[in-house]
Structures are given as C-alpha cells and as structure tokens.
Amino acid sequence: MQNELKVVSNATCTFCGCVCDDIELTVEGNHITKAKNACVLGKAWFLNHQAGEGPVARIRGKEATVEEAVEEAARILVDAKFPIIYGLSDTTCEAQRVTVAIADWVGASIDTTTSVCHGPSGMAFQGVGEITCSLGEVRNRADLVIFWGSNPAESHPRHWGRYSTMPKGLFVPNGRKDRTVVLVDVRRTKSAPAADIFLQIKPRKDFEVLWMLRALVKGLTINEADLIDTGVTLEQLQNLVDRMKACKFGVLFFGMGLSMTRGKHLNVEAALALARDLNAFTRFYANPMRGHGNVTGADNVVSWQTGYPFGVNLGRGYPRFNPGEFTTTDTLARKEADAAMIIASDPMGNFSQAARDHLASIPYIALDTKETSTTRAAAVAFTTATYGINVPGTVYRMDDVPIPLRPAFESPYPSDEKILRALEKKVLHLLKEKLQASN
Amino acid sequence: MNESKFSKEYLEETGVVQICPEDLTRLGLAAGDLVCIRSEQRSIEIPCVAAKEKELPSGLLFMAYGDWSSRLMGSDTHGTGMPNSKGTDVYLSKVCAIKKD
Numbered sequence: 001m002q003n004e005l006k007v008v009s010n011a012t013c014t015f016c017g018c019v020c021d022d023i024e025l026t027v028e029g030n031h032i033t034k035a036k037n038a039c040v041l042g043k044a045w046f047l048n049h050q051a052g053e054g055p056v057a058r059i060r061g062k063e064a065t066v067e068e069a070v071e072e073a074a075r076i077l078v079d080a081k082f083p084i085i086y087g088l089s090d091t092t093c094e095a096q097r098v099t100v101a102i103a104d105w106v107g108a109s110i111d112t113t114t115s116v117c118h119g120p121s122g123m124a125f126q127g128v129g130e131i132t133c134s135l136g137e138v139r140n141r142a143d144l145v146i147f148w149g150s151n152p153a154e155s156h157p158r159h160w161g162r163y164s165t166m167p168k169g170l171f172v173p174n175g176r177k178d179r180t181v182v183l184v185d186v187r188r189t190k191s192a193p194a195a196d197i198f199l200q201i202k203p204r205k206d207f208e209v210l211w212m213l214r215a216l217v218k219g220l221t222i223n224e225a226d227l228i229d230t231g232v233t234l235e236q237l238q239n240l241v242d243r244m245k246a247c248k249f250g251v252l253f254f255g256m257g258l259s260m261t262r263g264k265h266l267n268v269e270a271a272l273a274l275a276r277d278l279n280a281f282t283r284f285y286a287n288p289m290r291g292h293g294n295v296t297g298a299d300n301v302v303s304w305q306t307g308y309p310f311g312v313n314l315g316r317g318y319p320r321f322n323p324g325e326f327t328t329t330d331t332l333a334r335k336e337a338d339a340a341m342i343i344a345s346d347p348m349g350n351f352s353q354a355a356r357d358h359l360a361s362i363p364y365i366a367l368d369t370k371e372t373s374t375t376r377a378a379a380v381a382f383t384t385a386t387y388g389i390n391v392p393g394t395v396y397r398m399d400d401v402p403i404p405l406r407p408a409f410e411s412p413y414p415s416d417e418k419i420l421r422a423l424e425k426k427v428l429h430l431l432k433e434k435l436q437a438s439n
Numbered sequence: 440m441n442e443s444k445f446s447k448e449y450l451e452e453t454g455v456v457q458i459c460p461e462d463l464t465r466l467g468l469a470a471g472d473l474v475c476i477r478s479e480q481r482s483i484e485i486p487c488v489a490a491k492e493k494e495l496p497s498g499l500l501f502m503a504y505g506d507w508s509s510r511l512m513g514s515d516t517h518g519t520g521m522p523n524s525k526g527t528d529v530y531l532s533k534v535c536a537i538k539k540d
C-alpha cells in the first residue's frame with residue numbers, strides 16, 4: 001500500500017480561487033510525486049503536502065480522543081451566550097453546510113473569511129448588482145481584459161493561461177493576439193510586464209479614477225485638474241474609455257486592492273457601476289478575483305442556507321445580516337463574543353491585535369489541517385484532513401461554478417465534515433438535555 | 440504556507456518590509472536593517488529589503504499579508520467587517536524611538 005502507484009486524472013487544486021480541475025496527479029503511497037498542469041502554487045500545494053503530525057484532537061493542549069473533544073466543543077458552544085463561527089473558505093461545501101446548521105442550533109453569528117477579503121464586494125453587489133459572466137465566457141469571448149488591484153501573475157498564475165488572456169477561444173481564435181490586457185495597480189507588480197497597458201495609480205485613488213472613467217463613458221467633460229494626485233492623465237483614461245467602448249466583450253477583474261483599501265464597498269460599487277454603464281455600448285462584466293479555494297463556496301452555502309453571504313447572526317432564531325455588527329473582527333474587537341469556533345482559518349495570525357486579544361481570552365474550538373497560531377491557543381483543537389487532496393466534496397470556482405474534488409489518498413485524520421457532523425449531533429443532545437432540565 | 444505557517448520560508452516572506460531602492464539610499468538603510476513602522480494603532484520592528492527596481496514608487500512600502508502586517512491594522516471596520524488592510528499611513532524610521540508593543 002505504501003508503495004502503490006496511481007494516477008488521479010482531473011484532480012482539483014484547491015489552493016486558489018481558480019480551482020483548476022485538470023490536474024494529473026501521480027501518487028506513490030501517501031505522497032504526491034507529480035502534479036501535471038499545476039502552476040507554481042499548485043505544485044507547492046500538492047508536492048509539499050504532508051499528512052500532518054500530532055494528535056487528532058487536543059483539549060487545552062492535552063491530547064484527547066475525538067469523542068472527548070467533540071463533547072467539550074459542544075459544551076463550549078451550547079453554554080455560550082454569544083457564540084461566533086468563522087472561517088470556512090478552505091473546506092468543502094458539505095462541511096460548510098453542516099456548520100451553518102450548528103450555527104442555527106446554538107444561535108451563533110456565522111461569518112466567513114469573505115468578511116476580510118471580498119466582503120465589501122458582497123455589499124457592493126447588493127448595492128449595485130453583479131454584472132457577471134463565467135470564466136468560460138471570458139476564455140471564449142473577451143477581447144479586453146482589465147485587472148484592477150490584483151496581481152494574477154503571483155496570486156492566480158493559471159488565470160491568464162487557462163481563462164483570461166492567453167487561451168484561444170471561439171471568438172478570439174488568436175488567443176493573446178486578439179486581446180488587450182490592462183493592469184491598474186499602485187505597484188508595478190510581476191503582472192505589469194505581461195499587460196499591454198499599465199496604469200499606476202496613487203494609493204487610495206481607486207474610487208476617484210473609477211468615477212472619472214464613468215464620467216468619460218457618459219461623455220462628460222473632465223479636466224486634467226480633476227485628476228490631480230491620482231497618478232494618471234486624462235489622455236490615459238480617455239484611451240482606456242475608448243477601448244472599453246469599442247471592445248466586443250470586456251471584463252474587469254477586481255482584487256482586494258479595491259476591497260481592502262479605504263472606501264472598500266464604495267470602491268467596488270464604482271467598478272460595478274462602470275461595468276453596468278458600459279453595457280449601454282457593449283458587453284461588459286466585472287468579477288472579483290477570489291483567493292481561497294472555496295471562499296466562493298462559503299458565500300454560496302451561507303447564502304442558500306440563510307439568505308446572506310457572510311456576517312449573519314442567528315441569535316434570534318432567524319437570520320440577520322449586518323456587516324460591521326455581526327462580522328468577526330467586530331464581534332471580537334468589541335469583546336461581544338464569549339465563545340468561538342474557527343474552521344480552516346487563522347485569525348490569531350492575521351486579525352487586528354484587539355480581535356486577537358479577545359479571541360485568546362474566550363474558549364474556542366479550532367479545526368485545521370496544520371498547526372497555526374489559532375490552533376495553538378484553542379480550548380479544543382482538531383487536526384483534520386485536507387480537502388481536495390484527502391477529502392472529496394464540492395468547491396466553487398471564483399465565478400460561482402461548482403467543481404467536484406477527486407482526492408489523491410486517504411488521510412489518517414478525519415474530514416472537517418465528519419467532525420462537524422459529530423459535533424452537531426452532540427450539540428443537539430446537549431440542547432435537548434438543557435430543555436428538559438428547564439422544564 | 441502549504442507546509443506550515445511556522446516554516447522559515449513563510450516567516451521570512453511575511454516578516455520583512457519592502458522599500459524602493461531610492462528610499463533605502465535616502466534614509467541611509469541597507470537590506471536587513473531593522474526599521475520601526477508606526478501606524479495609527481501600533482508600531483512594529485521588522486527588517487527591510489529592497490523592492491525590485493520600479494516595483495514600488497518612492498514613499499510606498501509593501502508587506503506580504505500576514506502576522507506582522509496585520510499588527511499594524513486597526514479594528515474599526517467602518518461598518519463593513521473589513522479593517523483598512525491596504526493603503527495605510529505609516530511612519531518609518533531606522534531606530535524605533537518609542538516601542539508600544
């Protein structure tokens with residue numbers, strides 16, 4: 001078994017939001033030795049995968065059985081007055097679905113890493129609407145591709161080769177030669193040399209530049225003085241507007257350069273409004289560049305279960321959506337949450353200090369495939385199997401297309417879904433006991 | 440990151456600040472020097488490296504998203520759930536005069 005050699009065709013890489021599903025894995029025992037078609041990030045994801053070390057479960061740092069840890073985790077959630085659940089972008093839709101059910105049973109706030117990624121984009125979609133298309137349409141039709149505040153050469157290496165700039169498509173038969181590629185960013189990143197046009201704007205001027213583009217699209221008169229401190233000239237913007245109006249199929253991919261910068265949802269609203277306006281002249285779309293492998297799935301699952309994509313509170317028995325109130329950074333930094341469950345995420349490693357300090361002060365449960373700052377400080381920690389490599393299921397590509405996973409080999413650790421199903425069962429049992437005791 | 444967030448490679452990648460070569464010279468800094476970065480919220484000490492030529496304009500710093508960059512963030516999300524994580528005003532100096540951590 002240890003030396004068994006097998007090939008897994010059409011495996012899915014869950015490292016980034018492209019979730020490329022054309023990977024051919026060569027597997028020897030429990031090691032992946034080749035990952036054909038994978039990009040540099042995908043190769044690192046597959047080839048460096050280690051089965052993991054350490055106990056499957058720990059309670060306050062001490063090794064425990066899964067049953068003991070599930071029992072303790074259930075008690076933490078059931079006893080809490082304001083439990084929060086966070087993470088979910090690196091696990092399967094099946095596990096996400098069980099998590100929403102647990103949140104519903106215990107009246108928790110449920111939030112995903114979307115809130116510190118493209119959460120503001122989600123707010124903008126509600127404000128303006130989403131003018132969207134699939135990456136397959138981009139591949140076959142797009143002749144003008146704009147990347148704004150994203151660096152696909154380093155963050156999504158196969159986006160260009162597989163979907164957006166290089167492939168020969170039905171209506172762009174010459175591939176890259178039939179396309180104009182524009183990059184807008186505050187840094188001259190590694191993506192810049194591969195673009196036909198690079199506009200280096202000043203930090204925090206995205207909204208202003210997008211709004212000026214809208215004005216030019218509408219035919220309004222703009223003066224050079226209106227663009228002061230933006231880093232771009234009127235000639236550059238007019239040139240871009242001419243290209244946007246003249247293209248047959250344009251798409252603007254926006255990254256966290258818009259959603260993480262001051263203005264946030266307003267920046268994204270400006271981008272979406274620009275795409276909407278351009279549809280008076282041609283076909284034009286705006287899509288987010290999503291990071292984690294199943295962060296789009298998290299948005300979808302939480303939406304289909306509660307009606308909202310992130311930052312949802314179920315404490316009153318029905319869902320309430322309010323970013324800023326029920327999002328995790330806020331509930332932690334304001335010291336409102338009294339217990340937490342963190343799934344496939346590391347807030348102790350990337351949240352603000354005030355949020356980290358409060359998380360460290362409350363009992364919380366962590367599920368992750370590897371040891372992180374978050375699992376180290378957890379009251380209850382589970383080591384789980386890696387989705388896509390060890391665990392089957394469903395993930396969503398960044399354009400909301402569901403993709404099945406074809407795992408390479410089994411892990412000695414259970415999946416997130418298996419732990420969460422056991423936890424839901426135990427939570428229900430404790431809630432029933434609590435109800436009987438109160439009667 | 441695939442192997443561990445405690446791996447040498449990950450810590451090195453997220454534990455430095457990139458500065459444009461002109462600013463390094465202007466400030467009398469060399470790659471590897473410890474600098475103090477102070478935001479509205481906190482200050483950190485971190486080694487600096489030169490950014491690739493022309494990647495950063497003068498006055499703009501770059502840090503990979505991670506533990507150190509997040510320590511400079513505030514907690515106010517302005518009603519969005521997202522703290523300002525990019526485009527943050529900071530002060531940089533070679534020697535950290537006041538250590539708040």
